[in-house]
Amino acid sequence: MLPAYPYLILSAVLFTTGTLGVLIRRNPIIMFMSIELMLNAANLAFITFARYQQSMDGHVFVFIVMTVAAAEVAVGLGIIVAIFRLRGNINVDELDEMKG
Amino acid sequence: MIAELVIFIILGIVAVSSAFAVILSKNPVYAVLFLVINFFALAMLYLVLSAQFVAFIQILVYAGAIMVLFLFVVMLLNLTGAIESLQDKLPAQRWLAPALGMVLLVEIAVVFLSGFFAQVPEASELPEGFGTSAPVGMLLFSRYVLPFEVTSAVLLIAMVGSIVLAKRRP
Numbered sequence: 001m002l003p004a005y006p007y008l009i010l011s012a013v014l015f016t017t018g019t020l021g022v023l024i025r026r027n028p029i030i031m032f033m034s035i036e037l038m039l040n041a042a043n044l045a046f047i048t049f050a051r052y053q054q055s056m057d058g059h060v061f062v063f064i065v066m067t068v069a070a071a072e073v074a075v076g077l078g079i080i081v082a083i084f085r086l087r088g089n090i091n092v093d094e095l096d097e098m099k100g
Numbered sequence: 101m102i103a104e105l106v107i108f109i110i111l112g113i114v115a116v117s118s119a120f121a122v123i124l125s126k127n128p129v130y131a132v133l134f135l136v137i138n139f140f141a142l143a144m145l146y147l148v149l150s151a152q153f154v155a156f157i158q159i160l161v162y163a164g165a166i167m168v169l170f171l172f173v174v175m176l177l178n179l180t181g182a183i184e185s186l187q188d189k190l191p192a193q194r195w196l197a198p199a200l201g202m203v204l205l206v207e208i209a210v211v212f213l214s215g216f217f218a219q220v221p222e223a224s225e226l227p228e229g230f231g232t233s234a235p236v237g238m239l240l241f242s243r244y245v246l247p248f249e250v251t252s253a254v255l256l257i258a259m260v261g262s263i264v265l266a267k268r269r270p
Contacts, residue, residue, distance in 0.1 A: 002104050005213060007149070010112050012208040014119055014138075016201050021123030023197035029128050029174055033135050036166070037119055040142055043158075051149040054226055059236050060244045062154050066161050067251045071258030073166050077173045078265035084177050093190075 007048040015041035028080055028090050032073065039069050107148055115141040128174045132167060139163040151231040 014037055021034025043062045050058025084090050118141065121134040139162045146155035229235055240248050 001101065002108060006108055006112070007145070008212040009209060010108075010115065010145075012205055012212060013116055015208065016205040017116070017119040017123060019204060020197055020201045023193060023201070025123060027128060029170065029177075030123065030131050033122055033131055033170065036135065036162075037122065037138065040139065040162075043154075044142060044145065047146050047149050047151045047154060050151065051226075054230070056231065056235055056239055057243075059151055059154050059231065060239050060247075062151075063157065063236070063240065064244075064247055064251055066157065068254060070161065070166055071254050073169055074258045074262045075265070077169060078262035081173060081177065082265050090177070 004048055004052045008045060011041045011044040011048065013041075014038075014044065026092055028092050029077075031092070032076055032080075036069060036073075039065055104148060108145070111141045111144050111148070114138075115145070129171070132170050132174060135170075136163050136167050139167070150226060153231060153233045153236050 018034040018037030018041060021037065022031050025031055025034070043065055046058040046062050046065075050056060080090055083095065087094075115138055118134045118138040122131045122138065125131045125134060139158060143155045143158040143163070146152075146158060
């Protein structure tokens with residue numbers, strides 16, 4: 001059986017990829033998908049630790065993270081659709097009315 | 101050992117390359133489909149880590165429901181022609197982001213490979229039925245029953261919120 005480190009490094013690489021996606025892209029839908037990548041990287045770390053600690057608590061946390069991700073996607077995509085209806089485009093650089 | 105290593109390497113390459121394809125593809129529809137590939141690779145990794153229930157929930161909920169929602173919105177808004185604006189308001193971000201991303205990666209790797217997490221035991225014998233639906237369900241309804249109920253409240257609030265957001269103002 002493999003040690004835990006390869007899985008944890010893969011999780012770190014996926015998390016970093018998601019962070020880069022949020023920072024580089026300007027399309028809010030792709031930024032959302034990058035957030036999903038980050039949540040999944042965290043889930044992989046949860047499952048890895050659950051396997052190597054032989055306790056299933058991590059599985060329950062993955063379950064809850066998935067539920068929160070579903071709620072977040074529903075609300076976030078609703079906001080994107082509402083902004084698109086109002087403005088006709090969804091470039092995040094032009095949505096700066098709320099800057100402090 | 102060798103079989104697990106080969107499976108891990110194949111699934112890791114698929115997961116990392118599809119993740120990069122998500123953040124680099126110009127067309128959001130392709131990005132959604134690459135993300136589905138990434139979720140399937142992660143579900144296979146969960147199976148390798150003997151988390152069967154979570155692996156199938158991943159395919160059903162993530163690759164099924166959530167990605168269909170994404171694809172529906174991408175096709176509804178028809179953003180494939182919308183190019184990202186050429187005059188960037190934060191031009192330095194494109195250069196800084198990869199460098200800072202490397203710093204983040206090194207930092208997470210150092211945290212994972214040293215100190216507290218080095219104590220992860222490497223035993224391979226699992227209790228009976230590890231990761232199947234019955235023990236996860238027992239845990240969900242005994243020790244974690246309060247988070248489970250709070251999750252249902254979160255889903256209700258999200259449902260009400262998205263209906264309010266999607267409603268046309270009179």
